Amino acid sequence: TFVLGIETSCDETAVAIVKNGTEIVSNVVASQIESHKRFGGVVPEIASRHHVEQMTIVLEEAIQESGLTWEDIDAIAVTEGPGLVGALLVGVNTAKALAFAKQKPLVGVHHIAGHIYANRLEQEFEFPLLALIVSGGHTELILMKEHGAYEVIGETRDDAAGEAYDKVARMLKLPYPGGPHIDRLAAEGKESIDFPRAWLEEGSYDFSFSGLKSAVINKIHNAKQRGETLKDEDIAASFQASVIEVLTEKTLRAAKEYNVNQVIVAGGVAANKGLRSELEDKFAQTDIPLLVPPLKLCTDNAAMIAAAGTINFEQGKRAGSDLNANASLLLK
Numbered sequence: 001t002f003v004l005g006i007e008t009s010c011d012e013t014a015v016a017i018v019k020n021g022t023e024i025v026s027n028v029v030a031s032q033i034e035s036h037k038r039f040g041g042v043v044p045e046i047a048s049r050h051h052v053e054q055m056t057i058v059l060e061e062a063i064q065e066s067g068l069t070w071e072d073i074d075a076i077a078v079t080e081g082p083g084l085v086g087a088l089l090v091g092v093n094t095a096k097a098l099a100f101a102k103q104k105p106l107v108g109v110h111h112i113a114g115h116i117y118a119n120r121l122e123q124e125f126e127f128p129l130l131a132l133i134v135s136g137g138h139t140e141l142i143l144m145k146e147h148g149a150y151e152v153i154g155e156t157r158d159d160a161a162g163e164a165y166d167k168v169a170r171m172l173k174l175p176y177p178g179g180p181h182i183d184r185l186a187a188e189g190k191e192s193i194d195f196p197r198a199w200l201e202e203g204s205y206d207f208s209f210s211g212l213k214s215a216v217i218n219k220i221h222n223a224k225q226r227g228e229t230l231k232d233e234d235i236a237a238s239f240q241a242s243v244i245e246v247l248t249e250k251t252l253r254a255a256k257e258y259n260v261n262q263v264i265v266a267g268g269v270a271a272n273k274g275l276r277s278e279l280e281d282k283f284a285q286t287d288i289p290l291l292v293p294p295l296k297l298c299t300d301n302a303a304m305i306a307a308a309g310t311i312n313f314e315q316g317k318r319a320g321s322d323l324n325a326n327a328s329l330l331l332k
């Protein structure tokens with residue numbers, strides 16, 4: 001099976017073709033980061049306009065790169081949500097037009113299912129599986145007992161991990177997106193500031209990052225008032241240590257409680273070097289295999305949408321010509 005995937009939920013215009021849900025045939029991503037940088041975040045209106053401008057180019061490139069023709073394509077998969085509605089609509093409408101024009105089945109994909117299935121492009125899944133999702137808009141622990149079935153066992157009650165990174169980065173006047181910059185600074189700094197760890201109630205797999213974010217703001221503010229100088233590297237290292245400790249501990253605990261056969265990490269923050277190495281260290285001490293995707297598959301791309309879409313397609317899930325973008329689509 002060859003599935004063509006389309007992703008436009010945020011600021012990446014992406015089209016990819018995936019074979020059998022496991023093998024990338026082509027994978028093209030046009031990032032808009034440069035256009036949003038000067039605003040310090042993604043501007044929805046600008047994102048939609050860029051998607052419209054880029055879509056045809058990216059689509060043609062993905063087909064060209066694959067060496068396939070439309071006859072070879074079995075289905076078209078598209079991110080239907082969650083994300084920016086205006087951005088999602090560009091992908092959804094492109095997919096609908098193509099499905100109609102080329103007479104191909106259409107499949108809707110949840111963006112986070114895509115992030116999870118990015119891992120299957122590296123290695124086959126073993127169920128039950130625990131997925132730690134850490135992205136710009138989500139922080140979740142998801143239990144999967146089979147393909148295409150998702151049980152959320154924990155989620156953030158406020159900010160997402162990536163959001164916390166981006167907000168702290170903004171306080172340190174680092175460019176958008178701030179995650180990679182904090183990651184880089186953290187490697188050069190010392191964990192000299194004792195920021196809180198949000199463990200929440202005993203046994204809870206939920207997360208919370210807004211308290212940590214406020215603690216960082218207060219620390220910077222108080223230091224300034226007292227005329228003390230804090231090194232950005234140390235703030236970054238101390239902030240990152242708090243995030244990583246909670247993410248790693250909760251993932252470990254859940255993996256053991258649910259007796260899973262595999263743990264996977266997904267989403268943009270999965271690119272974080274500190275998080276990757278801490279998870280690798282901790283899971284190396286267990287007999288549970290950990291799968292961390294290559295950097296290129298952590299952030300938004302369409303190969304992951306095609307991979308997740310392949311499962312929906314194989315399970316007979318089809319979208320009609322009434323498929324719509326859903327900014328707050330739930331993962332089921």
Ligand code: ATP
Nearest residue numbers: 135136137138162177179180183268269271272300
């Ligand atoms: P969602 O997937 O929840 O809809 P999104 O698609 O915007 O959100 P992703 O593209 O998965 O999010 O990830 C982007 C996020 O990942 C940003 O918040 C960015 O700062 C963060 N990020 C990327 N690289 C790193 C890194 N090395 N360390 C920490 N955070 C990172």
Ligand code: MG
Nearest residue numbers: 010011012300
């Ligand atoms: Mg993005």
Ligand code: FE
Nearest residue numbers: 111135299300
């Ligand atoms: Fe994403």
